[in-house]
Amino acid sequence: MPRQIVLDTETTGLSAENGDRIIELGCVELLSRKLTGNNLHLYLNPERDSHEDALKVHGISNEFLRDKPKFAEVVHDILEYLRGAELIIHNASFDVGFLDKELELAGLPPLAAHVDGVIDTLAMAKEMFPGKRNSLDALCDRLEVDNSGRTLHGALLDAELLADVYINMTRGQDALLIMDETANGEGGVKVAAVDLSRLVLPVLLASDQELAEHEDLLAQIDKSSAGKTIWRTRAEAQKAMP
Template identity: 50%
Template sequence: MRQVVLDTETTGVDWKQGHRVIEIGAVELLDRRLSGRHYQQYLNPERPSDPDAIRVHGITDAFLQDKPRFAEVAEEFLAFIAGAELIIHNAPFDMGFINHELRRASRKPIAPPVLDTLVDARRRHPGQKNDLNSLCRRYGVDNSGRELHGALLDCEILAQVYLAMTGGQVDMGLDTGKEIHGGAAQTMAPMPGGPALRQSPLRVIAASAAERELHRRYLAGMGEGACLWPQDGSD
C-alpha cells in the first residue's frame, strides 16, 4: 500500500480570495513504513503573503522571488503523488489550494482517495484539541523543531502521528516503556516512524518441589485410571 502525507504553506487562508501555494511538502509511506522518499518545492506565488501568514510559516516574499511557478513543477508533483492515497490534516484546506493551482495550470483536480487525519482524530478524541501540536503531545511524537510551520517538516511529523494514531492503543503513562528479562531492562524496538512499542512480560511462577510432591500425592489418591496425565510431572 502506497500513501503520501501532504501539506502546503500559503500566502493566506482562502484560495477564493486569490491566495496561492508557496510550499508543497510530501512524504511517502510504503506499507505503513517511511520509505525515505519525499518531495518539497517552494513556489513563487506572484503576489505578496499576508503578514499573519508570514508569522505562521516565516517564508518571506523576497525568498520566493526566484522560485518556480506552480505550473512549472505541476508535472513532477503529480508524478510523485500518482497512485497513492493522500494523508492530510484538515484536507479541505490543502486540497482547495492544490486543486485551485491545478486548475490555473490547466490540469485536472486531484480526486480521492484522501484520508483526513483531523476528521479521524476528532472521531477518536471527541471534545479534545486535535491540532497537530496537540496530537504530538498525545502520541509522544517529538515536535520540538516546529517553531514555525513548514510543509515538509509538518508532513514528517504528521506521518509519525498518523502511524501512532492508527497503530494501536495510546500510551497512558502507566508503564515505564521497559521490558524485563533476567533482571536487565530493555527498551522495546520502535515501530518505524512511530513511538516505542510497549509490552508487559508474562510472569511465570514455577511450583516448588514440595508443591509438586503434594500434587503427586493428590493425584495418587484419586485411584488408578482417574488421571489421564503423568503423575510425576514429566509431561
C-alpha cells in the same frame, strides 16, 4: 497496502478562492507504514505577497520566493510523484482546496483525478479524541511525537510529524484485519490468515506460596458469604453424587 503520501502545504493566506496561492509543498512517502526517504519538497513563487498573518505562521519571506518556480512550471513533476497514491493530510479540505485551485489555474483536472484517495487525520482525531484539541501540535503531545524542532510551520517538517502521528493513531488496526474489494465494488472486511501451528505458549505454574494465598482468599470469601460460594455448593453437590 497502497503507496501513501503524507502531504502539507504553506500558503500566502487562507482563501484559495480569493487568490491566495501555495508557497511550499512538503510530501513524505510511506510504504507498508514505513518512511522510505522518497520525499518531495518545493518552494513556489506564488506571484503575490503573503498576508502578514500568514508570514507570522510560516516565516517564508516574499523576497525568498521571488526566484522559485511557479506551480504551473512544476505541476507535472508534482502529479507524477502523487499519482495513484493515497494522501494523508491534516485538515484535508484546506490543502485539497488549494491544490485543486492551482490545478484549475494550470488547466488540469482536480486532485481526485490523479490520486487514489485522501485520509483526513483531523477528522480521524476528532472521532478518536472528541472534545479535545486536535491540532498537529496537540496530537504530537498526546501521542508522544517529538515536535520540539517546530517553532514555525514548515510543509516538510509538518508532513514528517504528521506521518508519525498517523502511524501512532492507526497502530494495530491492520494487524488481523485487511480491507478487501468485492466484485461489485463494495468494501468488505476479511480476516487475514494467521499461522498458529508454530506458536508455543509458555505455561507458568503457580508457586506453593501463590497457591496457599489463593486458598486463603477463597476461604475468606466463602466465610463472608456464609458458605454460599459457587465453588463450595458445587463441591458439596459432587460429594453427594453416588
